Amino acid sequence: MANLARSNIFHRKARSAISILAVGVGVMLFLVLVGMSEGSLREVAERMMNVDADLMVHSAGWSPVIDQSTPLDMRYKERLQGVPGVDVATPVVIWRLVILRQGQNIFGIDPEYFSRVAGYRKIVAGRELKSGFEMVLDKRLSDAGGFEVGQIIERMGHPFRIVGIAETGVPVRIFIPIQTLQEILHAEGRASFFFIKCTSAQVIPEVAAEIEERFKGLAAFPLGNYYQALSGSFWGLRVFIRSVTAVALVISFLVILLATYTSVLERTREIGILKALGATRAFILREIIAESLAIAACGVILGYALSLLAKAAVELKYPLLTVDITWTRIFLAAGLGVIGGVLGAIYPGMLAVRKDPVVALSYE
Amino acid sequence: MKQIIEAVDLRKSYVKGREEVPVLKGINLTVEEGEFMAVVGPSGSGKSTLLYLLGALARPTAGKVTIEGKDITSLSERELAQLRRQKIGFVFQRFNLFGALSAYDNLEILSDISRDGTVNREEIKELLAKVGLREKLKFKPRELSMGEEQRLAIARAVVRRPAIILADEPTGNLDWDNAQIVLELFQSLNEAGQTIIMVTHNPQAAAYASRVLRLTDGRLFGQKED
Ligand SMILES: Nc1ncnc2c1ncn2[C@@H]1O[C@H](COP(=O)(O)OP(=O)(O)O)[C@@H](O)[C@H]1O
Numbered sequence: 367m368a369n370l371a372r373s374n375i376f377h378r379k380a381r382s383a384i385s386i387l388a389v390g391v392g393v394m395l396f397l398v399l400v401g402m403s404e405g406s407l408r409e410v411a412e413r414m415m416n417v418d419a420d421l422m423v424h425s426a427g428w429s430p431v432i433d434q435s436t437p438l439d440m441r442y443k444e445r446l447q448g449v450p451g452v453d454v455a456t457p458v459v460i461w462r463l464v465i466l467r468q469g470q471n472i473f474g475i476d477p478e479y480f481s482r483v484a485g486y487r488k489i490v491a492g493r494e495l496k497s498g499f500e501m502v503l504d505k506r507l508s509d510a511g512g513f514e515v516g517q518i519i520e521r522m523g524h525p526f527r528i529v530g531i532a533e534t535g536v537p538v539r540i541f542i543p544i545q546t547l548q549e550i551l552h553a554e555g556r557a558s559f560f561f562i563k564c565t566s567a568q569v570i571p572e573v574a575a576e577i578e579e580r581f582k583g584l585a586a587f588p589l590g591n592y593y594q595a596l597s598g599s600f601w602g603l604r605v606f607i608r609s610v611t612a613v614a615l616v617i618s619f620l621v622i623l624l625a626t627y628t629s630v631l632e633r634t635r636e637i638g639i640l641k642a643l644g645a646t647r648a649f650i651l652r653e654i655i656a657e658s659l660a661i662a663a664c665g666v667i668l669g670y671a672l673s674l675l676a677k678a679a680v681e682l683k684y685p686l687l688t689v690d691i692t693w694t695r696i697f698l699a700a701g702l703g704v705i706g707g708v709l710g711a712i713y714p715g716m717l718a719v720r721k722d723p724v725v726a727l728s729y730e
Numbered sequence: 731m732k733q734i735i736e737a738v739d740l741r742k743s744y745v746k747g748r749e750e751v752p753v754l755k756g757i758n759l760t761v762e763e764g765e766f767m768a769v770v771g772p773s774g775s776g777k778s779t780l781l782y783l784l785g786a787l788a789r790p791t792a793g794k795v796t797i798e799g800k801d802i803t804s805l806s807e808r809e810l811a812q813l814r815r816q817k818i819g820f821v822f823q824r825f826n827l828f829g830a831l832s833a834y835d836n837l838e839i840l841s842d843i844s845r846d847g848t849v850n851r852e853e854i855k856e857l858l859a860k861v862g863l864r865e866k867l868k869f870k871p872r873e874l875s876m877g878e879e880q881r882l883a884i885a886r887a888v889v890r891r892p893a894i895i896l897a898d899e900p901t902g903n904l905d906w907d908n909a910q911i912v913l914e915l916f917q918s919l920n921e922a923g924q925t926i927i928m929v930t931h932n933p934q935a936a937a938y939a940s941r942v943l944r945l946t947d948g949r950l951f952g953q954k955e956d
């Protein structure tokens with residue numbers, strides 16, 4: 367069987383390569399842009415959910431994902447631990463620092479509870495926090511910035527000594543003793559929120575209800591909901607991610623559409639020949655679709671490869687960003703490529719097969 | 731002799747801007763089975779237009795064309811495609827081969843288009859040998875000379891054994907040596923019974939035909955009878 371679709375692809379190598387590349391770039395654009403916004407968000411949420419705690423207790427009206435202030439009295443610790451079902455309550459002061467040109471959350475924590483807050487991630491170099499102007503960084507930040515144990519870095523007007531590097535996966539990238547942070551912020555005796563560990567998973571809802579009942583003005587937030595809270599509470603971020611998704615979808619779609627559109631347009635004359643030879647419209651459309659499907663499929667596969675490269679490149683250049691390439695989006699990208707490719711082919715294909723063969727034949 | 735194609739008061743106008751420009755102004759023509767007919771006329775006189783109307787590649791403004799007694803001017807798109815597959819073989823001045831396909835595949839694709847197995851492997855090879863392309867089955871059109879390209883196009887036109895071959899300036903892009911080969915090929919096909927209508931502006935080429943008509947001012951005139 368003389369395979370016109372396949373022969374055309376190989377015959378017009380440059381043209382096919384450009385179309386495949388265009389589809390590939392469209393697919394990559396979509397996967398990487400969306401993967402970067404979603405992935406970075408997920409990575410932040412996942413780290414927080416690694417903490418060995420069940421609840422975050424904070425002032426009602428204070429957001430556990432965006433606020434940085436110290437509205438709570440430290441003495442809540444004992445009172446919270448008095449609630450039945452509460453195993454441990456430990457205070458945290460949350461603050462923000464700019465490191466490596468990027469805003470970073472830092473935790474001021476009770477050094478005694480470091481490993482619990484760190485979700486039992488290992489200290490890969492140095493030691494845990496003790497007191498004074500000390501910092502523990504996470505591995506990703508220390509790798510990205512080339513920081514080492516023993517190094518002194520000046521932040522918030524004070525020289526901090528890096529005493530330890532924790533394995534990646536700890537909730538924030540910088541820890542300092544809570545007392546030190548309180549002194550710097552002139553917030554002695556105050557905390558941003560408490561992590562609560564319950565005696566068992568079953569009692570979490572009861573404990574949360576009991577805390578809100580006993581202490582008017584406090585809210586108990588299940589840590590398991592952190593991802594939803596994070597992606598839901600930043601209205602701007604959510605809009606941003608949706609816009610990125612939409613823009614990436616539309617641009618990729620247009621690029622793919624245009625690639626097949628022009629390639630079919632160039633073939634108007636050949637379509638005229640087919641018609642002169644008695645090919646039916648269905649036959650011609652089938653050929654066109656077969657060809658653009660093959661191009662789209664190659665483009666999608668190339669797009670996957672490009673996405674992996676781009677992911678590696680982004681994560682190398684910006685080590686604190688995460689690009690998530692999920693199966694859902696991989697399938698979506700395939701759909702994008704295939705539907706864009708076929709639609710891009712069908713429209714000019716329909717126009718061409720409707721023309722009188724003579725008109726199509728005289729197309730230059 | 732059986733009448734194979736007939737045109738009755740055939741008219742074709744093209745719309746240019748707001749004006750309607752008549753190109754064919756009432757053509758009457760009867761072609762009998764086994765004829766080798768040539769239509770001559772200066773370029774722009776409407777020869778291609780006439781051929782396209784006879785071959786169901788375009789629709790007339792008025793008048794009708796019948797092929798084997800059947801009026802083709804009222805056929806549906808699907809029926810027209812079927813007619814082109816079964817009754818007509820076209821040869822163009824610009825060859826119009828598939829550049830991506832080998833010489834062999836340029837013929838074999840007709841099986842795909844027709845889906846009726848009219849074209850088989852042996853026939854294709856035999857035919858390509860007959861037009862002097864025995865050694866070049868795998869060559870792509872751009873690897874052939876222009877004369878070879880046109881012979882390949884002729885092989886493609888005849889492989890489905892159509893009732894009529896319509897050739898539009900088949901020697902227009904060829905030097906005289908190659909033109910002669912092509913014309914002799916037409917002659918030998920005609921001797922085997924093939925009906926051929928060829929349009930050309932070259933009187934030397936027309937001389938190979940058994941009947942020559944002249945297209946002037948949108949009308950056909952007989953030129954010589956033998
Ligand atoms: N698709 C078209 N639209 C408008 N005018 C056309 C078209 N095709 C041909 N013509 C005009 O019709 C006339 C006859 O053209 P054509 O049949 O190609 O002549 P020939 O083949 O004898 O050179 C020319 O003036 C040409 O410009």
Ligand SMILES: [Mg+2]
Pocket residue numbers: 777778779898899
């Ligand atoms: Mg012409």
